[in-house]
């Protein structure tokens with residue numbers, strides 16, 4: 001058994017990726033942000049204040065014959081950017097890419113922060129992190145993938161995110177035709193709920209990889225590639241017009257710059273992010289100043305290989321073998 005779902009960038013900056021999910025009977029289709037950096041499946045619902053839910057597709061458990069209230073359960077999540085949501089919990093049938101989980105915890109939002117209220121292209125998140133990261137109390141719930149894993153042909157999924165094109169999340173199989181290079185595997189550390197791993201070194205502009213390892217997480221729910229200052233400086237020292245912009249809270253440069261590539265070693269293979277993927281977007285419409293896709297992780301305390309890095313690879317999230325696979329695209 002397998003599943004395969006298309007995923008699309010939400011806007012011209014590839015800020016997030018939208019995947020349609022069917023919940024309940026009859027199916028209610030919601031656009032969700034699949035997030036390997038968290039472990040809750042939460043949605044805008046009939047219980048979300050009308051003013052907050054305006055413009056969003058919502059889930060109505062009362063309209064689903066298979067919905068059941070999970071009595072006494074609640075959830076509350078806050079992300080590093082201080083966005084947050086909370087609410088109560090139902091179980092219902094959830095289908096992703098043609099594969100169904102009959103009794104999935106669907107976390108209904110009774111409160112959502114402004115950031116999510118304004119982000120009307122998504123109706124919530126589908127966490128693909130490890131179950132230990134789930135916020136439901138008094139008993140943590142399993143992610144959709146964790147519930148599906150034992151019935152899938154293989155207990156793994158792949159992410160194939162693309163710049164301004166349709167990509168895919170595949171469950172239970174690896175479509176190697178999506179990759180150009182071999183898959184390099186490395187152990188995954190799920191103890192914090194994230195898909196943690198260590199890159200063995202990095203290089204700028206196609207030079208030979210150094211041996212400075214980088215430990216971080218593979219996070220489809222974060223837009224940027226967030227790394228230590230010494231790595232970020234080594235990269236932008238090659239970009240003539242690069243400078244830190246206080247108002248933008250990041251490094252910006254002339255949009256006309258020919259950016260160098262950034263490579264990292266993982267599982268015996270090398271993943272190269274073309275410079276074009278690091279030129280993320282103009283700081284505002286029509287501006288000739290662009291915002292970098294590589295930024296500092298200094299004030300975060302964790303390195304995040306977000307969408308900017310993931311777009312360069314086919315990434316295998318292999319729960320069965322507790323490992324991550326990376327292949328150049």
Ligand SMILES: O=C(CNCCc1c[nH]c2ccccc12)Nc1scc(-c2ccccc2)c1C(=O)NCc1ccccc1
Nearest residue numbers: 016033035037038079080081083115119219221222300302
């Ligand atoms: O939370 C996730 C994955 N889900 C994101 C869902 C989401 C959070 N706003 C959203 C808004 C829209 C859609 C999805 C999301 N990843 C991790 S691990 C550590 C941090 C972190 C910890 C401390 C400080 C900073 C980050 C984050 C983080 O906050 N990333 C988002 C971000 C990272 C940097 C800048 C902005 C956001």
